[in-house]
Amino acid sequence: MKPFIKHCIILLILTGLMACQPEKSSQPKIGIIVPLEHTAMKEIVAGFSETLTNLYHQPVYIKVANAQSDNNLQRAIIQQMRDENYTMIVPIGTGATEMSLAIVHNQPIVSLAAKLSEHDREQRNPCNVALVRDEISSKKIIEFIHAVYPTIKNIALIHSAADKVFPEVNETISIGKQYGITITHIMAATLPELTSSVQSLPRETQAIFILKDSLIVSGISTLAKAASERHIPLITSDQGSVQDGAGFALGVHEKEIGVAGAKLASEILLGKPACALPIAEMKTLTVFINKKALFGETQNEKLISDAAAKFGYKIEFTDSTKKV
């Protein structure tokens, strides 16, 4: 028999096997959709899985599916979870959440780190989504930077075209003006553009600032090197970038997003409707400090600690060698 026909038959048998997959045990099935491979995503998933295991004292099957920034793959994953009657779907990020909302109508959705409003939730019929939002107010960040460095007047804000950060850029710039800070924004849509963006930073730049931006954070070592050469602080908005070389950040533990999501998920598993649960906001801010990076940037760690104490923020020292 021709090999090609043989392979067709094998494929048909496989397809039949797919259709005849025995049902997994009756334990609840939860599908977590991770849009791309990133340390922050891993921490969110870890926070969610560990907390849910502790809160919901029964066996739960958790499947983590990585869409690898591929919309077609993401759609296939969501459709599979819907068709296999997953008890709950947990998308991370705005794109994954919106796609889940478009495809899944009957199963509850716990959205993590997405930019969705109460109004969006109320529009749903039936309403089947609970939200965990992780946005940090730009005002708080600029206020903190100003408290640490009251004399700084020029900051370069480097960002990508990600939907998460783009709307915050203008807000950050206008808040900067309130504190007498001129914030120059530089967009790098891809990592190669980041290198040339960093090399063309305005001469009067006194600090480099980045929002919670996965693309830019991927290139943090480039920014850290530039900050070190210019002896200016590199200020970020997430813990991971401080571990990778930024001086300090005001942000939240990524794991806490997962923890908050797990709390909502356990309530839903216990029978509460998703829409009845309030939107969870990340309110506890932490100042992450990398002493080694600050030393390289010739910055004073005490200024940051004093400002953190003034605002009542917890301080956490992270090290380049230690990864969460």
Next chain:
Amino acid sequence: MSNLIFSVMTQSLTFLPLSLAISISYSILRATDMTLDGSFVLGAGVFARLITQGCSPPLAGIIALFSGASCGMMVSLIQRGGKVDPLLAGILAYFILVSANLAVMGKPNINLLSQTTLLSSAFSISELTGWSVVACYSIAICIVTCLAINSRFGLILRGLGDNPALLQRLGKNIETYRLAGFAFTNLLSAASGCLTAQTVGYADIGMGFGMTLTGIGAIILGQQILRFFIKKSAPRIVFEFTACLIGVFIYFLAINGLLRLDINPVYLKMVLGMILILFLRTAVNPNLSRNVT
């Protein structure tokens, strides 16, 4: 099984106009047009932006299609006179579109979940009704495309791709037909973007990334498989378009099927590539001559 087939069909329906655009660009115009990624996003973005501004869905759809067509004209003008290589022209146009799309959309992501679109009323009745309407749109686009390519216009486009010098000697203005050809392919890409945005509930600046490469892969896969079954000569357009349909269907069947086999998505593309290589190695007979007219 029915869920698997339904998932494959729904994904294939919105991808179909784009795959036809890639097929025309790659096989007929003989140009790998990278602008299609950008036009895909532009179609989605223009439609989404207009809908959120209160424009009627049919008008928004038409404007989205014309915006795609204008991208095609832009890339054709860049290539004008053969001064810029078609592949390079497509890449340059794509760079322009990256900024243009962001400018048009105003932000990287536009949510369409609570907006009235061309499909929202159908989907509010039932999912089957919604996808039936999508199928109608998709099939209508395919029929129009087939008619266009089977017409005199399509014949001249084929001539443009196969032998532009001869076409010029016959007194045809090749620049005009190139303009029309690329406008048509990018219009199809914008249509696909428009349909996709309505079915996934949003338009995103990154949603077109890698679509052209995926489409080219699916088309070549379909061609290889079809050559195995069709031994005699087949009308070229029938062959190309059927290969397109088969390739797209098999690509999405492979992705959805492997997911249902619980293959870790991290390794899924590697497994998919290996399966397709095995498939093609046994399907392709290098001794068979190219059997198209």
